[in-house]
Amino acid sequence: MTSTTQTLPPGAKPLGPPMVGEHVSMRTWLAVAAGMLGAFMAVLDIQITNSSLKDILGSLSATQEEGSWIATAYLVAEIVVIPMTALLTRVFTMRGYMIGTTALFLLFSTLCGFAWNLPSMIAFRMMQGFTGGALIPMAMTLVMAKLPPSKRATGMAIFGLTATLAPSMGPTFGGYLSELYGWPSIFYINWVPGLLLIGGIAYGLDREKVQLDQLFKADWLGIAFMAVGLGSLTVFLEEGNSKDWFDSLFIITFAALAIVGLLGWTVTSTTRSQPFVNLGLYGQRNFLAATALSAAMGMGLYGSSFLLPLYLGQIAGYSPMQIGEVIMWAGLPQLFIMPFVAKLSSKVDNRILCTFGLLLFGGSCLMNAYMDASTGYDQLLLSQVVRAIGQPFVMLTLSNFAMNGITPKDMPSASSLINMTRNLGGSIGIALLATALSTREHFHSQRLGESVTGFAGATQERLDALTQSFMGKGFDATSAADMALKAVDGIVRREAYVMAYNDGFFLTAAVLFGCIFVLWFSDKVKAPSSGGGGAH
Incomplete structure (x- = not known):
C-alpha cells in the first residue's frame, strides 16, 4: 500500500476546510446545496429508467435482455469516472469541473430522450453516466473542503439523504413522469435541478486557475487499468445472471479483464509517487471498515430497491405508479429523521448509532421475508417506514467513520473511494439477488x-x-x-417466486446484521460539534 500522506502536485491548492469556528457564508451553503442536488440527480438517474423500461424498449424495438444494457452502460461509465474526480478537480478546479460536467450531463440526458434506437440510447446513457457520476463524490468533497468541522455533520446529513432517498424515489419519480408525460420526460426533467446546480456553483464557489499541466503528468497507465478493471467488473456483475455466469465465454472474458485491470491498478498505484487516487487510504483501519460497510450498505440499499418493485410488479400486478407509492415510504420519512441523526452524531458514539440503524434496516428486510401472494401496500407500509428510520443512522455515521482522520489533501480521494465502493456494493448485491432469485425459484418449484x-x-x-x-x-x-x-401450475410457479423473494430479503437482512460485527473493528467516532476532528 502507498503511504496515506500524498505530496500535493506543484501549484495545486490544498482542499482544506475553513478555519475552525469560522462563519459559513450563504454563498458557501448555496454551493454545498447545489452539490447535493447534483449527487441526488446522478443517483436518481441510475434507477429512474427501471419503472419505464417496458415503454422504452417498446419504442426502441428492443428485447428485455438487450434493454439491460441501458442501465449497465450508465453504471459502467459512472463507476469509471468516480475515482478520476480527484484528478479532474485538480485540473479544471472544483467550480469549473462541476459546471462543465453538469452542462454535458444535461446535453446527454436530452439526447437520451431523443434516442432513435437501442445503440444510440446505450451510447447516450454511457456518456450521461460518465458526466453525472462525478457529481456523487464531488458533493461529499464540497462538504469536507468548504465546511468547518462543526458544520460537517449537517452537510453529511444532507449528503446521506441524497444517497438513500434517490434509490427510493427513482422508481416512484420515473413511474409518475412516464405515465403522465411519456418516457422521454424522465430525461428532460434533469434540466430543472441541473440549471439550479450550475447557478448555485457559479455563484457559490470562487474562480481558480485551471492547471492543464496536471493532465500531462497524470498516471494514465493506472487510469487505463482502473477503467478496464472497474468497467469489466460492472459488466460481469450486471450481465452475469442473464448469461448464466461462467457458462458464457462473454462473462469469463470480462471476469479475466476485471482481475487484470484491478491488479494492474493496484500495482501502478503503489509504485507512483503521484497516483491519481490514493489507494493507500485502504490501509487506515477506520477507512477500510467504513468502505467495507459502505459496500454492504450499497447491497442493502440497491438490493431492497431491486427486490420490492420486482415483487410488486410480478406477483401483486402493480403498475409503475402504484409501485412508486409503496417505495416512496422508504424515502420520505428520512427528510424528518436525518436532522435528528445529525444532532445525535456529535453526542453519541457513532458505532452505537450505526448499530441501531443496521438493526432497523436489517429488521425491515426480515419483515419483508414473510410475504405471501396477497401482500400489498397495507402490509408493506410498516416495513418501509422502519427502513426509512434505519437508513439515515447508517449513511451519516459511515461518512463520519470514513472521513475521520483524513488529511485535507486526501479528502477527494477518500470521497471517490467510498462512493465507488458503495456503487460496487450495489452492483454486487443486485447480481447476487438476481442469481439467488432464479436458483431459489427453481428449488422451491421442485419442492412444491x-x-x-x-x-x-x-x-x-x-x-x-x-x-x-x-x-x-x-x-x-x-x-x-x-x-x-x-x-x-401457475399457482405453484407464483408461490415458488414468492418464496424466492422472501429468501432474497433474508439474504439482505443477513448481510446487514453481519455488518454490525465489522463495525466494531473501527474506532470510537463522534461528529465534532464545535471544532476539532472526530474524536477517537
Missing part, C-alpha cells in the same frame, strides 16, 4: 412440485373443482381439464 402431484388427494380435489368451474363457463371437458392443470 413433489407435493402437488396428480396422486395427492388435495391436488386432485382442486383440479376437479377447477375443471367443473371452467365447464360451468361453457368449456368442454378436455379444455376445462387442461385449463385447470395450467391454473394449478
Whole structure:
C-alpha cells in the first residue's frame, strides 16, 4: 500500500476546510446545496429508467435482455469516472469541473430522450453516466473542503439523504413522469435541478486557475487499468445472471479483464509517487471498515430497491405508479429523521448509532421475508417506514467513520473511494439477488412440485373443482381439464417466486446484521460539534 500522506502536485491548492469556528457564508451553503442536488440527480438517474423500461424498449424495438444494457452502460461509465474526480478537480478546479460536467450531463440526458434506437440510447446513457457520476463524490468533497468541522455533520446529513432517498424515489419519480408525460420526460426533467446546480456553483464557489499541466503528468497507465478493471467488473456483475455466469465465454472474458485491470491498478498505484487516487487510504483501519460497510450498505440499499418493485410488479400486478407509492415510504420519512441523526452524531458514539440503524434496516428486510401472494401496500407500509428510520443512522455515521482522520489533501480521494465502493456494493448485491432469485425459484418449484402431484388427494380435489368451474363457463371437458392443470401450475410457479423473494430479503437482512460485527473493528467516532476532528 502507498503511504496515506500524498505530496500535493506543484501549484495545486490544498482542499482544506475553513478555519475552525469560522462563519459559513450563504454563498458557501448555496454551493454545498447545489452539490447535493447534483449527487441526488446522478443517483436518481441510475434507477429512474427501471419503472419505464417496458415503454422504452417498446419504442426502441428492443428485447428485455438487450434493454439491460441501458442501465449497465450508465453504471459502467459512472463507476469509471468516480475515482478520476480527484484528478479532474485538480485540473479544471472544483467550480469549473462541476459546471462543465453538469452542462454535458444535461446535453446527454436530452439526447437520451431523443434516442432513435437501442445503440444510440446505450451510447447516450454511457456518456450521461460518465458526466453525472462525478457529481456523487464531488458533493461529499464540497462538504469536507468548504465546511468547518462543526458544520460537517449537517452537510453529511444532507449528503446521506441524497444517497438513500434517490434509490427510493427513482422508481416512484420515473413511474409518475412516464405515465403522465411519456418516457422521454424522465430525461428532460434533469434540466430543472441541473440549471439550479450550475447557478448555485457559479455563484457559490470562487474562480481558480485551471492547471492543464496536471493532465500531462497524470498516471494514465493506472487510469487505463482502473477503467478496464472497474468497467469489466460492472459488466460481469450486471450481465452475469442473464448469461448464466461462467457458462458464457462473454462473462469469463470480462471476469479475466476485471482481475487484470484491478491488479494492474493496484500495482501502478503503489509504485507512483503521484497516483491519481490514493489507494493507500485502504490501509487506515477506520477507512477500510467504513468502505467495507459502505459496500454492504450499497447491497442493502440497491438490493431492497431491486427486490420490492420486482415483487410488486410480478406477483401483486402493480403498475409503475402504484409501485412508486409503496417505495416512496422508504424515502420520505428520512427528510424528518436525518436532522435528528445529525444532532445525535456529535453526542453519541457513532458505532452505537450505526448499530441501531443496521438493526432497523436489517429488521425491515426480515419483515419483508414473510410475504405471501396477497401482500400489498397495507402490509408493506410498516416495513418501509422502519427502513426509512434505519437508513439515515447508517449513511451519516459511515461518512463520519470514513472521513475521520483524513488529511485535507486526501479528502477527494477518500470521497471517490467510498462512493465507488458503495456503487460496487450495489452492483454486487443486485447480481447476487438476481442469481439467488432464479436458483431459489427453481428449488422451491421442485419442492412444491413433489407435493402437488396428480396422486395427492388435495391436488386432485382442486383440479376437479377447477375443471367443473371452467365447464360451468361453457368449456368442454378436455379444455376445462387442461385449463385447470395450467391454473394449478401457475399457482405453484407464483408461490415458488414468492418464496424466492422472501429468501432474497433474508439474504439482505443477513448481510446487514453481519455488518454490525465489522463495525466494531473501527474506532470510537463522534461528529465534532464545535471544532476539532472526530474524536477517537
